[in-house]
Amino acid sequence: MHANEREVYIPRGKVLGGSSAMNFMAWTRPSDAAVEFGAWAKLAKSKAWGWKDLLPYFKKVRSPTTRLHSLTPAQCSLLMAGTFPLSVQSETFHAPGPNNLDTSQLYDKSAHGHHGPVSASYGPYMSTQFSAFFASLVNMGIARATDLTDGGPGGVSWSASSINPSTHQRVTSQTAYCKQTPLFHVTPTSVLIDATCGAVWERSGAHCGVTH
Numbered sequence: 698m699h700a701n702e703r704e705v706y707i708p709r710g711k712v713l714g715g716s717s718a719m720n721f722m723a724w725t726r727p728s729d730a731a732v733e734f735g736a737w738a739k740l741a742k743s744k745a746w747g748w749k750d751l752l753p754y755f756k757k758v759r760s761p762t763t764r765l766h767s768l769t770p771a772q773c774s775l776l777m778a779g780t781f782p783l784s785v786q787s788e789t790f791h792a793p794g795p796n797n798l799d800t801s802q803l804y805d806k807s808a809h810g811h812h813g814p815v816s817a818s819y820g821p822y823m824s825t826q827f828s829a830f831f832a833s834l835v836n837m838g839i840a841r842a843t844d845l846t847d848g849g850p851g852g853v854s855w856s857a858s859s860i861n862p863s864t865h866q867r868v869t870s871q872t873a874y875c876k877q878t879p880l881f882h883v884t885p886t887s888v889l890i891d892a893t894c895g896a897v898w899e900r901s902g903a904h905c906g907v908t909h
Contacts, residue, residue, distance in 0.1 A: 711893070713869075713871040713875070713888065713890070714869030714870050714871030714872065715869070715870055715871075717859070717868075717869040717870045717871075718867070718869045718871065722858040722859045722860060722867055723856045723857075723858060724817040724845075724846065724856060724857040724858055724859050725845040725846055725850060725856055725857075726755060726845070726846045726847075726848065726850070727850070728848060728849060728850055728851060729747070729748030729749075729848035729849065730849075730851075734746065734747050734748040734751065734848075735747060735748075748848045752808075752848070755787075755788075755846075756787060756788060756809070756810035756813070787810055787813040787814065787815050787873075788809055788810035788811070788813045788815050788816075788817055789810065789811060789812065789813050789814070789815065789816050789817070790804075790806070790809035790810065790811055790817050790857075791816060791817065791818035791819070791862050792804060792806070793819040794819070794821065794862075795821065796819070796820070796821050796822065796823045797821065797823055798823040798825065798828050800823055800828065800855075802819055802854075802855050803841065803842075803843045803844065803854065804843070804844045804857075805843050805844035805846075805847040807847075808844050808846045808847035808848070809846065813873075814868075814873040814874060815859060815868050815873045816859065816860060816861040816862065816868050817846075817857045817858070817859060818857060818858060818860050818861070818862040819855060819857055819858070820858060820860065823855070827855075831853055831855075834853045835853065839852060839853050840852035840853070841853055841854060842854035845857070889909065892909040893909060894907050894908070894909050895907075895908040895909055896908040
């Protein structure tokens with residue numbers, strides 16, 4: 698979009714975990730303003746594509762009371778389609794702790810999940826260059842954003858990252874969902890590598906195979 702007929706290279710993560718294994722780990726969400734989610738809802742002619750209706754799905758796909766690997770294949774299909782009746786979350790948010798610059802970070806607890814396999818945290822190291830950049834923008838009158846995931850990211854703020862603060866390791870879709878909470882009725886005994894999925898086959902409402 699807006700490439701003006703140019704070809705723009707965007708690297709993709711063709712590894713276990715996909716692009717979540719190679720991205721910048723920034724834990725943010727777009728704005729609920731008309732230019733983003735409001736525009737989606739208008740384009741789709743449905744408020745279901747607006748911020749308020751999508752926020753519960755951002756916090757999805759794990760239940761603190763239901764083990765995902767105990768679901769049947771049909772239930773897994775319903776879960777992935779967003780129609781299985783679970784109170785589920787994907788995120789475990791870790792509030793900001795001490796850092797090397799002794800800065801205080803704002804956050805909105807209600808915008809986050811707290812019982813999921815994906816960790817979102819703030820690092821203990823803050824760049825001195827960004828601290829000066831941050832202060833300069835605030836002095837220029839730029840608003841300080843409360844939380845870059847609460848639907849109002851306009852302004853300047855620090856971003857949380859998809860890093861487990863206990864192990865200091867990146868969290869990917871593979872480490873979060875395949876290792877911790879398998880989305881399979883029977884845990885797979887093998888994983889195909891060097892294979893690109895072309896199609897997912899479905900029979901009687903349940904996934905039954907893939908073409909690669």
